[in-house]
Amino acid sequence: MTLEIVKPGLATSVQDLGRPGYFHLGIPEGGAMDRYALRAANLLVGNPEDAACLEAVFMGPEIRIGADCILAVTGGEMPIKLDGEPQATWESFAAKAGQVLSFGFLTGGARIYIAVSGGVATEPDLGSRSTYPIGALGGVEGRPVQPGDVLPIGAPNGAKPGWSVPEELRRGPGSPAELRVLPGLYWDRLTEASQAAFFDDTWTVASEADRMGYRFKGGRAMEFVDREQPFGAGSDPSNIVDGCYSYGSIQVPGGTEPIVLHRDAVSGGGYFTLGAVISADMDLIGQLQPNMPVRFVKVDMSEALLARTERRQMLAQLRQSLAA
Amino acid sequence: MTDIQSPLPGTFYHRPDPDQPPFKAKGDSVAEGDVIGLIEVMKTFIEVKAEAAGTFAGYEADDATPVTAGAVLAKLES
Known part of the structure; x- marks a missing residue:
């Protein structure tokens, strides 16, 4: 065959x-x-x-x-x-x-x-x-x-x-799509105003969206807390000393357009990552078309883990429904 | 009239390059397979080709605008 x-x-x-x-x-x-x-x-x-x-x-x-x-x-x-x-x-x-x-x-x-x-x-x-x-x-x-x-x-x-x-076990993004985000290690690099703007603004999927990452545009440019860049970090405030990137992590080169790293992404580099899209919502990104509106929604760790449990339950229901 | 539809979602361009004229102008003859525009998506530009021959009747979607799959990009008179 x-x-x-x-x-x-x-x-x-x-x-x-x-x-x-x-x-x-x-x-x-x-x-x-x-x-x-x-x-x-x-x-x-x-x-x-x-x-x-x-x-x-x-x-x-x-x-x-x-x-x-x-x-x-x-x-x-x-x-x-x-x-x-x-x-x-x-x-x-x-x-x-x-x-x-x-x-x-x-x-x-x-x-x-x-x-x-x-x-x-x-x-x-x-x-x-x-x-x-x-x-x-x-x-x-x-x-x-x-x-x-x-x-x-x-x-x-x-x-x-x-x-x-x-029908209830099929899942696609709404409009605007909502992607839940857990703020991460470098969240404090952003000013409070920029932290709020990231979640308040409606972003749109840019044409640079593929298996490596999804870029978003249309939100306000980010402002960083002043600091003297540490040894080994680039001169732009969005730079860090090279670190690990996780699946779902959100980097913002130059503080302008967030990129969510996806399945084929690099494993590390020199951009700060403000947080990560939670694992339960990563599949939704795979179903986003260019120019679609997207909102990022702030969650904490317990909400992220609850969402993960809900995804597992949905998968269990799917298995049960198709085994019958 | 025949519609030329976008095969996929992305940003539609009338020109091969910002400094170049549009691929087709009203009244131009179009052969099957002629490129009438580009769709930009995933860091690549995909050529939109006419699937029939005819006379170009004009663009329906504006230059450098977002389009969805199936959107009418241009019309042909057969």
């Missing part, structure tokens, strides 16, 4: 849940930008939750199906067509050998996850099939898919068409 890429879309790549354990060496975790949607897509086609899917951003690919199989598409909203026939998102459907899967215009969210029963079975690197183009790891030769690529697919697993994720 194979999937043949006829048209690749924009930057369609093989992704699973990523390759944790190498961030200290500068190799990011990688994996799906919307992990929940990837898990849901896999469960719909009977795969383990961490199987590899195709992640397509902003526009869909065109794919020729090599053998009869079960497919599911989750994440953003994009009309699905199988030989031109519409199919529902967040629901498994059967495809026959030779049919062509294609997509209409994106109507909501930003990324779709295309799962196939058996999973994409390209060669893993460092324990993951996730594509990390900068490091040429995973996927097809470490790059996004190209026309003519033929992806190997694992053995079928008894999945059935018509399995569906209940």
Whole structure:
């Protein structure tokens, strides 16, 4: 069984849940930008939750199906067509050998996850099939898919068409999207006025938004508390002595446009980070389109942990609903 | 009239470069595959191509403005 890429879309790549354990060496975790949607897509086609899917951003690919199989598409909203026939998102459907899967215009969210029963079975690197183009790891030769690529697919697993994720267990960003933020180590570098402005202003997603990070613009420029820059730090007040960056951390180069680091981000550098988007909301960033309005909402550690618990409960409900 | 729609969300540009004239002007003939504009997204510029031949009837979306996927960018008279 194979999937043949006829048209690749924009930057369609093989992704699973990523390759944790190498961030200290500068190799990011990688994996799906919307992990929940990837898990849901896999469960719909009977795969383990961490199987590899195709992640397509902003526009869909065109794919020729090599053998009869079960497919599911989750994440953003994009009309699905199988030989031109519409199919529902967040629901498994059967495809026959030779049919062509294609997509209409994106109507909501930003990324779709295309799962196939058996999973994409390209060669893993460092324990993951996730594509990390900068490091040429995973996927097809470490790059996004190209026309003519033929992806190997694992053995079928008894999945059935018509399995569906209940409406209340599908999650996308609202408008404006709200991203909860836990202030961090360098929060005190900002003046009180700038701390307040960051949460008061409505930001918009800039065009520089990809798997490495999402940039936001439109809020007020930040002012820093005066200090003599320490030895080893750059001269701009947004500089620090090089430190570690976490997944979700928010850096603001020059104090103007915040960047939230995402799955393929660098692991360290010389910008202060005012805090981090909480883990429970990182999937939502993966579904943001350029020019969408976004608000940052301040939370403390207990609220962040509660949100994480709620996400776990939602995932447990999803598993239960698809196991039934 | 045929619509030329944006394949993806981003910022639409009429010109290949700020110093250059727009890709097409009203009345220009358009061949299938001709570039009529650019969409900027994820630090890249994606060419928007005409999927049919015709006569350019004008841009519908302004230069350097945000567009959504499926937005009508320009019209063609066939």
